[in-house]
Amino acid sequence: MSVFTCIFSFLCSQDASRSFAIAGHLMPLCQRCSGLYAGMGISFLWLLSRNHKKDLPPRSIVYVNIVCLLAMPIFGFHLLDPGPAWRLWSGLVYGNAIVSLLLPAVFIICNEDIRSDYITNYSTTSFWIFFAFLNSIPLWFPAQSLWFYYAVLLLMLVGLLCVVFSVLAVIVFLIKAYVKLAIFKGSYYEHSKNQYNQL
Amino acid sequence: MNTRKTNIISYRKAWIAFVASLSCLLIYVLACVMSPPSWSPDSSKIAILVTPTPRGYEPDKYAIFTYDIATGERVLLDEVKADGLLSTPVWSPDGAWIAYYRMEPNNPVEIPPVDSNSAPAVTQQTSTETKELASQFSSGETKEQLSEENKILPSLLFDLVEKSEQEEKKTDFNDMKLMLIRPDGSEKKTLHTMKWAGESSDKSEQMFIRPTWSKDCKKLFYARVLEDYSYVESIDIPTGKRYTHLLSSSGIPSVSPDGNWVASCLEDNQTLVTARVDGSMCKYIKLDMEFDDEYLFLFSGLFWSSDSMKVFIVGKESTLHAVDIASGQTEQYADSDANNTAYYTISSGGDKLYYLASSEALEEGLAKGTLSLRYMNLRDRHTGTVFVLPQLPELSGGDSGIFSISPNGKIVLLRTSIKDEHDITKSVLIFCDGKTKKTIETDRWLLKPLYSDSDLIFEEKLIGKWRGTDGEMFVAERGQGRTYKFTMIEEDQEHHSVANLVRLRDTMFMGVFFDESLLLEKDSSGSHLLPDIFIKVDQIEPKLLLQTMEYDEVARMQEKENGLPAQGPSEANYTFEGVRVQP
Numbered sequence: 001m002s003v004f005t006c007i008f009s010f011l012c013s014q015d016a017s018r019s020f021a022i023a024g025h026l027m028p029l030c031q032r033c034s035g036l037y038a039g040m041g042i043s044f045l046w047l048l049s050r051n052h053k054k055d056l057p058p059r060s061i062v063y064v065n066i067v068c069l070l071a072m073p074i075f076g077f078h079l080l081d082p083g084p085a086w087r088l089w090s091g092l093v094y095g096n097a098i099v100s101l102l103l104p105a106v107f108i109i110c111n112e113d114i115r116s117d118y119i120t121n122y123s124t125t126s127f128w129i130f131f132a133f134l135n136s137i138p139l140w141f142p143a144q145s146l147w148f149y150y151a152v153l154l155l156m157l158v159g160l161l162c163v164v165f166s167v168l169a170v171i172v173f174l175i176k177a178y179v180k181l182a183i184f185k186g187s188y189y190e191h192s193k194n195q196y197n198q199l
Numbered sequence: 200m201n202t203r204k205t206n207i208i209s210y211r212k213a214w215i216a217f218v219a220s221l222s223c224l225l226i227y228v229l230a231c232v233m234s235p236p237s238w239s240p241d242s243s244k245i246a247i248l249v250t251p252t253p254r255g256y257e258p259d260k261y262a263i264f265t266y267d268i269a270t271g272e273r274v275l276l277d278e279v280k281a282d283g284l285l286s287t288p289v290w291s292p293d294g295a296w297i298a299y300y301r302m303e304p305n306n307p308v309e310i311p312p313v314d315s316n317s318a319p320a321v322t323q324q325t326s327t328e329t330k331e332l333a334s335q336f337s338s339g340e341t342k343e344q345l346s347e348e349n350k351i352l353p354s355l356l357f358d359l360v361e362k363s364e365q366e367e368k369k370t371d372f373n374d375m376k377l378m379l380i381r382p383d384g385s386e387k388k389t390l391h392t393m394k395w396a397g398e399s400s401d402k403s404e405q406m407f408i409r410p411t412w413s414k415d416c417k418k419l420f421y422a423r424v425l426e427d428y429s430y431v432e433s434i435d436i437p438t439g440k441r442y443t444h445l446l447s448s449s450g451i452p453s454v455s456p457d458g459n460w461v462a463s464c465l466e467d468n469q470t471l472v473t474a475r476v477d478g479s480m481c482k483y484i485k486l487d488m489e490f491d492d493e494y495l496f497l498f499s500g501l502f503w504s505s506d507s508m509k510v511f512i513v514g515k516e517s518t519l520h521a522v523d524i525a526s527g528q529t530e531q532y533a534d535s536d537a538n539n540t541a542y543y544t545i546s547s548g549g550d551k552l553y554y555l556a557s558s559e560a561l562e563e564g565l566a567k568g569t570l571s572l573r574y575m576n577l578r579d580r581h582t583g584t585v586f587v588l589p590q591l592p593e594l595s596g597g598d599s600g601i602f603s604i605s606p607n608g609k610i611v612l613l614r615t616s617i618k619d620e621h622d623i624t625k626s627v628l629i630f631c632d633g634k635t636k637k638t639i640e641t642d643r644w645l646l647k648p649l650y651s652d653s654d655l656i657f658e659e660k661l662i663g664k665w666r667g668t669d670g671e672m673f674v675a676e677r678g679q680g681r682t683y684k685f686t687m688i689e690e691d692q693e694h695h696s697v698a699n700l701v702r703l704r705d706t707m708f709m710g711v712f713f714d715e716s717l718l719l720e721k722d723s724s725g726s727h728l729l730p731d732i733f734i735k736v737d738q739i740e741p742k743l744l745l746q747t748m749e750y751d752e753v754a755r756m757q758e759k760e761n762g763l764p765a766q767g768p769s770e771a772n773y774t775f776e777g778v779r780v781q782p
Binding site for chain 1: 209210212213214215216217219220221223224227228548550551574576579581583584585607609
């Protein structure tokens with residue numbers, strides 16, 4: 001797993017004393033970062049499955065996500081550090097909050113022209129069920145199985161790729177928009193020039 | 200509100216959400232990578248006792264440094280020369296202080312074998328207090344007077360003196376200070392001064408004795424060494440109140456994470472002593488295993504589990520055992536995937552154990568086979584490998600090295616001595632983090648620069664090819680910074696080095712560096728002014744007369760008024776005596 005260790009070494013301090021060991025394998029991320037990337041991975045899959053990626057969540061869910069984001073400095077800067085389960089929890093809810101905002105935002109930005117065609121019914125009930133599931137993960141995590149280890153690793157990679165994909169999508173959209181604008185400006189200029197010449 | 204307006208508002212919100220969520224992630228990642236606040240202090244820096252590369256039995260110089268592993272910066276915290284002593288330093292858990300023992304040079308009072316006609320041998324710089332103690336001993340004054348001086352252990356001290364008198368042993372009584380210093384050296388204080396008794400030859404062992412902090416950093420547990428025994432005591436730092444806890448044969452007490460228990464062991468290597476810090480209970484647990492007494496002395500061979508219920512002890516052949524202090528039952532902790540394990544370190548969180556594992560025997564602290572850093576979850580005993588150590592350099596004969604693992608399980612430090620390409624033995628620190636290996640020489644740390652950049656001179660006459668009786672020497676200008684490049688040819692072998700030419704008072708010296716990079720990378724510690732050897736230049740023409748001198752020799756001479764030898768030809772045996780064969 002040295003590839004994962006190498007990839008995540010740019011993103012995490014990889015403090016081995018604060019990392020989970022699953023079935024004799026040390027996770028390539030600390031407990032909080034494991035929670036963060038796993039949380040992002042789970043949320044990404046959930047948003048995809050529920051077709052919720054197309055619109056920003058309702059106000060009540062946004063508020064919950066903001067609270068989750070604000071909780072991170074308290075745990076992240078060790079003002080409170082009650083143990084591994086709490087570190088994982090703070091990472092999970094933080095990751096969920098980031099993806100819940102990021103993914104719909106990217107979809108709206110990249111589909112500016114066609115957005116009005118989509119009308120989604122963001123189910124708050126399903127979100128609360130999902131949120132409760134996220135909060136229950138630290139109670140049983142980790143299961144000591146090699147399959148579980150690989151599953152968590154995959155989930156964390158999905159979480160990371162979700163962010164990378166989102167950023168790339170916005171960059172591509174901006175480049176496209178810029179090119180479009182340049183072409184449009186160019187044709188407009190040619191058109192104006194022709195009209196001026198005719199006069 | 201029309202659809203277009205709704206779309207624009209939603210679009211703006213989407214951008215806000217995008218920027219906010221990405222910023223949160225970026226801040227978190229930067230915080231996690233750049234500032235690991237969970238690290239215990241000694242995982243980013245080390246506090247280390249540096250002594251010269253062993254040339255004899257006892258070091259003649261001791262210095263405590265902090266060394267930043269990432270930046271390479273070092274800070275000298277304290278130093279004493281021959282006859283004094285500094286112990287291994289210990290960081291407080293909050294990283295604010297470093298504790299250690301300090302004995303002033305020329306401090307001891309020798310208590311000679313009983314001879315009523317002879318006066319006690321008292322060294323010149325002995326403190327008045329110690330002189331009094333010595334005279335009390337020699338004149339046989341009462342036990343009460345002694346108890347006034349040493350409230351806690353009068354009877355034992357007296358018995359000890361009587362015993363040493365019977366055995367005709369020379370017992371030294373030294374004033375040992377318990378010191379605290381800030382890691383940046385900004386504040387230093389003596390917490391307590393006590394008397395240690397022991398033979399002068401015990402110093403090589405005493406430098407490994409170190410105090411222990413309580414987890415809340417309010418108490419410091421220390422040992423008062425009396426020959427083969429130690430009284431484990433503690434001092435409440437805010438109030439200065441002192442308490443006695445137990446008698447031990449190891450001078451390194453171990454304090455439980457909850458701060459309620461202190462543990463040590465007795466010299467039979469089978470008895471574990473645990474005592475409640477409040478003095479309400481003291482247990483002597485006879486074990487069905489033997490401790491590794493050397494391990495207990497040199498390393499932390501005794502440490503507590505995170506729940507303060509068990510004491511881990513390193514037994515013979517570096518095996519690890521856990522003793523339940525309630526029942527006294529012993530249980531061995533072994534890694535089934537490793538043949539040999541050693542150098543156990545408990546993680547800062549207390550839930551993991553780090554150790555070095557080898558497929559072959561770990562002999563005298565040095566592994567013969569491949570070494571790996573492994574961990575064990577203390578809760579479920581799951582084990583795994585953190586990383587495999589890279590190939591270590593060939594170590595020099597006597598010194599096999601000591602390993603140390605950082606409490607965050609990321610760095611392995613090997614402290615040893617190696618021979619360089621010039622066959623010179625050097626003390627080094629080798630840091631391995633699984634990806635990189637960093638080797639730092641420490642001998643130079645003990646040197647003080649004898650000159651500054653402004654003292655450097657340059658002599659054109661020195662440049663050229665010189666032929667001597669034992670070989671030839673090329674001297675060339677190195678181009679910049681008033682330095683020379685040397686090539687010595689002896690028996691068809693070329694030795695390259697660089698040198699500064701410097702005038703100390705009226706004598707000209709060349710400061711020779713075997714490692715050219717020291718002159719290229721001028722660090723803040725002034726390593727570019729600390730040559731490996733000095734060569735006294737007695738004459739350049741018509742004959743080049745060079746005489747090699749040790750760094751310490753030149754330093755000693757420079758300290759004295761008119762101490763440096765005059766320049767010019769003398770009767771001395773020159774290291775190089777040659778004539779110019781090529782300009």
